[in-house]
Amino acid sequence: MTSLWLDRAPRIETDEFEAGQQFDEVIVGAGITGLVAALLFSRAGRRVAVVEARRVGAVTTGNTTAKLSVLQGAHLQQVQAYSYRAIVKAYVEANLEGLAWMSRYADDQGIPIQFKDSVSYAATPEGVRTVNREYDIAKAVGLPVRRGTDVGLPFETHAAVVLPDQAQFDPMDVLATLAADVRSHGGKIFEDVRVSRAKAGDPAKVFTNKGQLLAQHVIVATGIPVLDRGLYFAKVKAGRSYAMSYRVDGALPPGMYMSVDSSLKRSVRTTPSADGDLLIIGGNGHTVGRDPSPKSHVRDLEEWTQQHWPGAVRTHAWSAQDYETPHKVPFVGWMPRGRGRIYLATGYDKWGMTNSVQCALTLASDILGGNTPWAKVLHRRITTPRAFAWGVGYNAGVAVEYAKGYAKALLRGLPDSPPDEGEGVVGRDGLLPTGMSTVNGVVCRVSAVCTHQHAVLSWNDQEHSWDCPAHGSRFGADGTLLEGPATRNLRLR
Template sequence: MTSLWLASRSESDAPGIATDPFEPGARYDEVIVGAGLTGLVTALLFARAGRRVAVLESRSIGAVATGRSTAKLSLLQGSQLQKIKAHTYQAIVQAYVDANTAGQQWMLDYASTRGVPVQRRDAVSYAGTPGGVETVGREFRLARSAGLDVRLVDTLDLPFETYGAVVLPDQGQFDPLDVLAALADDVRALGGVVIENTRVTGVRASDPAEVRTSRGVVSGARVHLTTGVPILDRGLYFAKLKALRSYAASYEVPVGKAGGAALPQGMYLSVDAPSRSLRTVPGAGGGAPETLIVGGNGHPVGRAADTQALVDDLHEWTALHFPGAMPTHSWSAQDYETPHRVPFVGYLPRGRGRIYFASGYDKWGMTNAVQAALTLFGDLMGDTPSWAKVLHHRVTLPAAIGSGIGANAATGWWALKGWAGALAGPATDALPMPAEGEGLIGRSGFRPTATSTVAGRTCQVSAVCPHLGGVLTWNRAETSWDCPLHGSRFAPDGTLLEGPTTRDLRV
C-alpha cells in the first residue's frame, strides 16, 4: 500500500529527491539517522550553523511515517491536551502547546520562504457520538487555558451526524513530500549529504562516535537517532513507547451539479470511536478537483485480527457518507505514544553525551518533529528554548507510570501468546501453501516459521523478531510480518521495514 504523497511523486513530473554517495570512513560533525521530518529539520538547523552534516536513511526519504501521514499542521490535535493533562500537569500542557506553536511557526515560515504550498484550514475536533460531547468541552477549556483561540460549535459542514466540536481557525495542511524535498535540497546546498539505502546497525559512543552501517563505518562528533522509535536499546525506550498503526485512504468524490455537495473544507478529527480523520488535497495547480483523505481504525502494531478488514471498513464508511467516492490510494503507518503523551527528546542514556534521540509524537509529528529538532539543536548550541526546559524537567506522575506498566503487561501477554500459539500449532511441513496475500505461522522443531505468498512468490523466514524474540503476526493489508511486542515490521522475504531492530529476519 503506497500513500497518495509517495505515489504521486513517483507518478508525476515532480523531480525525484536525490540521494548522495556513501563515503566509507567519512567524518562528520553531526550524523543524523533517519530522513523523515525530524531528521531533515535537525540536519538543516545544524547545517545552517556551519556544521558538517550527514543524514543516513535505511530506505528512502519519507518512506516510513512522514511520507504516510495525513500532514495536518495543527495545534488543535483531537483530544491530545486532555490526554497529556491526565498524565502530567498544567505546566506541561502549557509547555507542550508552546513547543508545538514554535514548531508550527517554524514550518509555516520555512514553507513560505521555500514556496512549499500550505493550505490554511480550520482544525476541528468533533464528537461523533453523544459520549464525545464532554471530551469536546474538556479540550475546549484546556486549549483556552493554554492560550489557543478555540471556539465551540454545534453544527459542522460534514455529511454525517456530529454532536458539537471545538474549532481552531487558520491551521495548515500540506504534502509532506514537498516539505522533505525542500529540506533535503537545502541541507545539500549547505554542504550536507543525505544518503538513502544505508541502514545504521550500531553506534559506539567513542570520540568521535563510530556509526556502523550496512555499507561501512562513518564517524560523527554527535549522532542523532531520528528513526521513529530509537534503534539502540540503551535506556530501554522501545519498552516505554507504544507502537500504534493506523490507516488512511484517498478518494475522488463526485461534487457539483451531477454529484453531491462540495467537500468539507476543514481538517477534522473525531474525539471518540470510531476514530475518523478527514482533510482534502487540492488538485493540480492548487484548485479543483480536490481529493478527500479519510483516516482512522488505529491499533497496536501486530495485534489486529485482520488489518485488511480495517481498510475495507474505511472504504465502506466513506462510500456511505460520500456517495460515489472512488478510492485512489490506501495506506497505513505507525507512530509512537509515550506513557505521558509528551515526546521524548534529548540525550540517550549511556551515550556519553554523543547520542541523542527524539520519538513519541503520538501521530502529531508535523509540529512535534520540528519542536524536537529545535530542542536538539538548542540544547547542543547552549540555547535551549524555555518550553523545552519545562518539558525536560517533567516529573513522572503515577498515572504515567500506571500507563507504562499496563503497556508492558500487554506486551508480556503477547510474547506468551505468540510463542504458545506457534509451538502448539502445526509443523511447517504440514502447512498448506499460503494463498496469494496470506501468511501462515508454523514450527520447525521449537523454531516458529513464517511462510507467505505475495505476488506469486512464496517465502519462508524465521517468525522470531530479531529484536527481543517476539513471534510475528501477518498483516494482510500491508503483506508484512509485524511484531506485536515493540512494532518492528518486515517484508515477506524478511527485509526489515521499520521498528527498533536493525536486523532482517533469518531466511
C-alpha cells in the same frame, strides 16, 4: 500500499556514501525531524550527514495525513491526564513554535501550504463531554478556540471545538525542499544505508551496512530508536493506522477534522491535485501486530467513506506507524549511556508535523547552546503515577504477547501446503517458530521470531507483512526489514 504523497513525490537528489567520513552531526532518519534538524545544524556551519535506511520520507513522514495543528483531537486532555498543566502549556508552546517555523519555511521556499480551521468533533453524544474538556484545556492555555456544531461535515456532529489558522501540506514537497536546502549548505544525505549501532566516544562511531562514520553527535530520528540505549523500545507503544484518498463529486469539507470518539476515530482533510481537490480519510488505529485482520480496518474505513460521500472513487490507500509515550509528549534529548554524544526524538503519537519540528528545534538548542523555555520545562518532566502505571500495564501486555506467540507457534506444526494467496501462517518447523506466506504466487518461509527481542511475529493480511506484537518491528513476506527497532532481516527457512 503506496501513499498519495509518495506516489507523486518529486525526485530528491542525494549523495554517494563513503565510509570513514567524519561529521559534526550524523542524523539517523530522513523524515521531517531529521531533515529540519540537519538544516538547522548546517545553517550554523556544522558538517552534517543524514543517514536513511530506505528512501527520504519512506516510512512515517511519507505516510502521514500531514496536518499541522496544535489542536490534536483530544490529545491535550491526554497530556494533562498523564502529566500536569505546566507540561500541557509547554507542549502547546512547543507545537505553536513548530507550526510557526514550518509555516514561515513553506512561505520562504514557495512550498504549497493551505491554512484551514482545525476541528475536533464528537460524532456521538458520548463524545460531547470530551469535546468540552478539550475546549476548556485549550482555552486555559491560551489557544483562540471556539465552540461549534455545524462544521461542514456531511453527517451530524454533536459538538466541536475549532482552532483557526492551522495548516496542511504535501509532506514530500517539504522533504524535497528541505533535502535540497541541506545539500546547498554542504550537508550530505545518504539513502539505502542502515545504521545498526553506535558507540559513544570522542568522536562517536556510527556503524552501518556500508561502513563506519564518525561524529561529534549522533541524533536518532527513526520513529522508534534503532539503538536500545535507554530501553525506549519498552517505553513507547507502536500504533498503526490507515488512510485513503478519494475523488468526490460535489462539495468537500472546508477544514481539517479529527473525531474524539473512542469508538470511531476518523481524520478528514482535503488536498489539491492536478485534477481538483481530493478527500483524505484516516483512522482505525490499532497496536502493531496484535490485530487479527488489519484488512478489516481498511474495509471498514472504505464503507464509512462511501456512506457519507456516496460514489467516492478511491485513488490511493496506505498506512502509517507512530509511537505513543506514557506521558503523551515526545521523548527528545540525550540518550542514557551516550556520554552527551547520542540524542533521540520519538513518541509523536500521530501528531508529527508540528512535534517533529519542535523536537528538531529542541535538539539544535540542546547541542548548539540555545535558550528555549518550553524545552526546559519538557526536559524536566516528572513521571506521574498514572504514566508509570501506563508503562507497567503496556509491558505486562507485551509479556502476554510473548507467551501467546510462542504457545501458538510451538503447539501446532507448519501446514504441509502453502496458505492461500495473500495469507500467512505461523507454526512449528522442528522446534523453530516459522512463518509461511503466499504473496503474488510466491511462497516464502521465514523465521517467525523478531530479530530485535525475539517475540513471535503475526501476519498482517492488509500489507502482507510480518509484524511484531512486542515492539512494532515489521518485515516483508520475504523477511526484509521494513521498520521498527530491529536492524536485521528475518532468516529464510
